[in-house]
Amino acid sequence: MVPEKKVGKAKDEDWFAKLDAELSARTDAISKDKEEINFQKTTINRAIIGDFWNVLNRFSRINVQLNMEPTYSEFAQFEEFPLKWRFKNEYDFEAVNRVQLVDRTQTQGRMGDSLKVMYYAVDSTPYLRMVFDYCEGEHYYKYAGWKRIFGQFVVFDSPLSKFDMDRFHEKLADVVLAWYESHLRNNRDILISHLKEKYERGETFTE
Template identity: 70%
Template sequence: MAPKDAAKEEDWFAQLDAELEQKTEAITKDLMELNNQKRMINRTLIEDFWKIWMRFGKINVHFTMEPSYSAFAQFDEFPDQWRFREDFNFAGVNTIQLVDRTQEQGRMGDSLKIWYYNEDSTPHIRMVFEYCEGEHYYKYSGWKRIFGQFVIYDAPLAKFDMDKFHEKLADVVKAWYESHLRRNRDILIKHLKDNYERGETFTE
């Protein structure tokens, strides 16, 4: 290759390399900001869900929680004297949920779920209430449980509003709690139908 051509080739790559370096720095910064935001949000929401877990436990309603309390908490006295584990990776949590283990009234699997997702490369956070609508027999796969969803909160992560989120969370938890106290699941389902948009339906 002639010296002139070699210099031209080098100039071309130098420009490309500079652009790639700029893109690397920009994306790294975006990811750091996203992780910091998720870390702060998840720390609060995991604590919220654990407090809800304990509150329902006082009326003998048992939930499972994701992430598991054994992963995020250290206990001095289970369950109410605790602190976060120092090595827990809050930013790495993409799903937080409480799942009802009550077998009466078809409640098994009723759950409050939060997860992160991308839409057009924009990170979002969504909270739904999932519940079992019943069972159906399928010829080739047998009996399947049919689950429905209600969308409680959904927003781009950049526009996440903790106060609004807590308002929605409290609204659903109060209806859920009352339905257990009165042993009437219909109270919860009616409240969800009257106040929230339906989401997806799926089988398990």
């Protein structure tokens, strides 16, 4: 009697060993990618949150109220409010997916004008985008009532892997200067005209 050969089992084990090695390699690669993304987000968010807080305080010196998200109670520990502070040790920077400043001025249609930084993905590639949203007016919808219509300008847009902080700061400063001057001169058109001249239109939405 010819002994039974266990070829099938050996092949199955060999097949799974190769698959298992490939799965392990992909797990390691993806884990490394996630660690790199989280490190980048932590570094970038730490800088941007600090930048936006400084901008908010500069606007407050000319009595312009901006609201910020995340709020200072989340990320800051103060020695003397609002200028002497440091980041809370436990603050989770990598969990932040949006940072924004929102104008609360109730004249010239400024309420809701906002500078936003957000993360998004295209085909699993993470991007960072900075936009300026502004209210274009109101419209009455039959079933929803009055809604405010917002336009948007894309100020900065970059894959996270190619993020350039100097370029980001250049764009941030450009918009902040126009925004600030428009308040000093009490003329919102200065800001809107500047944005229309220099930046591409983004989406339109209602609130």
